[in-house]
Amino acid sequence: MITETTSHYDHLEQMSVHDLLVNINKEDKTVPLAVERAIPQLEALATQVTARMREGGRLFYIGAGTSGRLGVVDASECPPTYGVPHDLVVGIIAGGDGAIRKAVEFAEDDPNQAWKDLGAYKIEPIDTVVGIAASGRTPYVIGGLQQARAAGCLTGCIVCNPGSAVAAAAQFPVEVVTGPEFVTGSTRMKAGTAQKLALNMLSTTVMIQLGRVRGNKMVDMQLSNIKLQQRAARMVMDETGVSETEAQDLLARFGNVRGAIDNYKK
Incomplete structure (x- = not known):
């Protein structure tokens, strides 16, 4: 559980505003390098997702807390950016949509709830389920991946600890190891940034491969403003x-x- 290990910094409350900002930024600079090390895993996952989606499959993200919110954000931006149907890429967060704004206590602790949530979309073997969990030990995500895999779906994950239970449950794990957080255990920071970068890379690559970009232009974007x-x-x-x-x-x-x-x- 590297994400839970003690910060490289101490006595944060005694730092000046300038020093806090500089040191947070110093830690943030390490994130793209961690993502770079995971590119081979991202490539494998993106290739598999693209192949499934070309055959009519959908992409589902499941996660809790910050991880779940990041999945919802990435999914919600695909229709306006690439003109795809709203049910082609779907983000599901433990505790339901209300948890996007307000944390739902213990929502992530039920290993059977994610599969129930996926069931509302009549999930099929041609679909892909990607679990997002900084810790790599979220029961909601582990259970969802295990049951999705048993049902024949393609499974992947984005985690920030090596050798996790979430990664073991996924066929195509992506491990972006970001190390200790500036505030110990606050994985909305470096781990969250890493997950956002990885999701950007995954969905953008898949959409380009599906023909939703011409040259470098979003030719199918919605003209909504x-x-x-x-x-x-x-x-x-x-x-x-x-x-x-x-x-x-x-x-x-x-x-x-x-x-x-x-x-x-x-």
Whole structure:
């Protein structure tokens, strides 16, 4: 349980604001290096997830506390960013959606609840379940992965301790070992940052592999606010050479950047 070991720093309450910020930042700088060491594991998981999703599978994240919230955030950003259905990538947090804002006591301690929560989505063997747990010992996640694997689903995980029970329950574990936290045991810090980076890498890589990016552009993004509408217009202008007014007209007619570009002059 490296994430629970004593911080490299002590007497935090005696530090100045400047020293606190500098030392937190010093610890944070180690996180990308820990993620880099896990790239081979991330590559294996992303490859398997992509293959399943090409066959019609979905991606589910399960987690508790900070880990669960990070999964919900990553899943919720896939539809607006890549134009995919809202049920293609799903984040499930122990204690239900209310736990996103307020911690639910002991919600993570039931090893059978995650499978019950997944059952609401009529999960199938073609689907993938990724457990997220900094400690690697969360019963909610362990039980969910074990039961998902027994049902034939692909299973993966993102954890921040080596040799954990969560990793043992997953076919494709990703272990991002971030070491002791600045505040001892506060895994919302380095471990949470590492999980966010790993989730960014996983979902972005999968979506690119599924054809949801062209060049370096989010051509299927939802035009759900003025900023995104303006971004979409710039993309159409860059690709076609049309004016802003013409780009906006194409977007209004075809609904997204891909459609506007593909149907230009057709």
